[in-house]
Structure formats: structure tokens, C-alpha cells
Amino acid sequence: MRWTALLVGALMTTVAGLGQLSGPFPAPFDHLAIEYSTRPAQNPVSDLNRKIQDGKVRLQFDRVNGYLRSTLEALDVPIESQMAVFSKTSLQKPLINPRNPRMIFFNDAVAVAWVRGEEFVEVAAVDSRQGVIFYTLNQDFADKPVFTRRDSCLICHESYSSLNVPGMLLRSVFTAPNGDTMRQFGDYVSDHRSPLEERWGGWYVTGRAGSARHLGNTVVTDADRPESMITAETLNLESLNGKFDPYAYLSAHSDMVAQMVFAHQMHMTNYAHRLGDPFRAVSRWQGGTRATPPRRRQGTCGLPVVRR
Numbered sequence: 001m002r003w004t005a006l007l008v009g010a011l012m013t014t015v016a017g018l019g020q021l022s023g024p025f026p027a028p029f030d031h032l033a034i035e036y037s038t039r040p041a042q043n044p045v046s047d048l049n050r051k052i053q054d055g056k057v058r059l060q061f062d063r064v065n066g067y068l069r070s071t072l073e074a075l076d077v078p079i080e081s082q083m084a085v086f087s088k089t090s091l092q093k094p095l096i097n098p099r100n101p102r103m104i105f106f107n108d109a110v111a112v113a114w115v116r117g118e119e120f121v122e123v124a125a126v127d128s129r130q131g132v133i134f135y136t137l138n139q140d141f142a143d144k145p146v147f148t149r150r151d152s153c154l155i156c157h158e159s160y161s162s163l164n165v166p167g168m169l170l171r172s173v174f175t176a177p178n179g180d181t182m183r184q185f186g187d188y189v190s191d192h193r194s195p196l197e198e199r200w201g202g203w204y205v206t207g208r209a210g211s212a213r214h215l216g217n218t219v220v221t222d223a224d225r226p227e228s229m230i231t232a233e234t235l236n237l238e239s240l241n242g243k244f245d246p247y248a249y250l251s252a253h254s255d256m257v258a259q260m261v262f263a264h265q266m267h268m269t270n271y272a273h274r275l276g277d278p279f280r281a282v283s284r285w286q287g288g289t290r291a292t293p294p295r296r297r298q299g300t301c302g303l304p305v306v307r308r
Helices: 002-016 018-022 044-053 068-074 151-157 256-286
Strands: 083-085 102-106 110-115 120-127 131-138 147-149 171-173 187-189 295-298 304-307
Touching (some): 068 120, 102 256, 131 256
Antiparallel strands (some): 083 102, 110 120, 120 131
């Protein structure tokens, strides 16, 4: 009962003050309750790796987009979820520009990213204990291709913007015609709380927004008047046809509804892990032996967090 009361109280405190979760996580990610880099992964990509090696799944290599389509099918990710990013805001920034955007596809558990001309497909998978885990799949034919874990992605994906846990990042930035970011005009971390007028800078967005203003489909051509980039055409883009060569792309859309769902899902995924990790640490301490008492300090939500 005592621990139930603590859990309920912590949940109420956290929901009431989301900003309290923006500080540093009070325990290392290799804490025995989390073991981010050492515990065997349990997520859709680790499961798919096992199935490939056991011969239960065979990925098909396409000469146009490599393993992209087969990866989406194997992970049950719909092509309709496609979103197009043309700002240079990821690992593949040398390749990315408005004529060669980075495509992101997602479902409830994974996000898959691909740029035409890149050497690998990127995948981020939600692990129930460890947070978001990052993988790449080489775009070279192999009999049994392997998704390789890339903890180096945490250089960017463990930050204030991901609530300081291994998580997802979603930004809206002012973008130059070549895809470079123009941070002198500001940029935004986007989630479901963001006003529309701050969303989708550096992203293609298809669908009708009506009179609502947003930054999607825009590039800054007049540094003295950056707001002039927003026009009726950028606000209500029907499809991606004409924006770039459609060869190799799986869809002509970067749907507005998909963008809104993605923003909500990515933030709440980070939020759930930022809340869950302290509870796992507490549970580990509660189950420990008195012979090896942990050294405690105050953590998020007033709960103790273990360091051994």
C-alpha cells in the first residue's frame, strides 16, 4: 500500500508539472534497473533481427530503395505515415535538401527513416524498459541482413529536448533554400502542445490547413522579411508532386494528420520513459537486500533513485 500511494502521488505530481521532468535524469542509464546499453533489447527491431537470423523472415532488397519497403512491411509500418523533412537536421544532413528530403515512416512502436542516396536505413524502436533504441540497416544486399544498434545516436537523442532520456527529437526550424537551418530566426521543439504557427518548419506538409498558419513547405528567401515565405500555397499543399523527382519515393504525400499524430506520440513516448525510469530504480532498491543498502538521493517526483 505504501508503494501504491507513492506511485499515485508521483503520477499526480508529474502530470501537474510537466516542466519538472526537464532536468537531468538523476541516475545513470546503465543503472541496474535500466541497463540501457547492456540489457538484451526487447522491441520490434530486436525481434525482427532474431526472426531474420532464424530464417523466419527474409527481407527483400530493391534496387531502387534497398531494404526500405521490405523493412516497413516487416515492422508493419504503413506507407501512408510518410513524412518528408527537407531541413539538414539529422545524421544524413549532407544528403538532405528540398530536392532530396529525408522520409520518416512510423507506427506505435517504431520510426523508420530513409534518404535517397544514403548507405543505410535508420530505425528507432521503443523498448519497454530501456527507452528508444536506435539501429541502422546497411543498404547492401546480404543473405541475412542485420539491424545494428547505434548508441552513438544518443549524442543528439539524449538531451533537454528528449526530456533527458534516450528518446525522439522533433524540431521546427527556419530553413534556407539549400536545406541549411537558419537558427538566427529561432527554432522550436515540437509536440502536441505547440501552436500551429510554430510547427513544421523544414518539413513538407500536405493537406489543407484552411486559414491556420504554419511553417511547413517554406524556405527563407528574404532574410529581412522571413515571414513573407508563408503563402496560400505553402499553407495548403495538396501533394509533393513537382517538389522533387518522385523516383524511388513510396508516396506523394507528407500528411498533416500524420505530422500531428507523430508530434504527440514522440513527446508522450519520451514522457513515459522519463516518468518510468525513476520507478524502475525505486523498485530495484525496494527489492534489494539489507546487506548491500543503496546510496540514495532525491530524484524526480520526490522519489529516491539508486546509485550503487
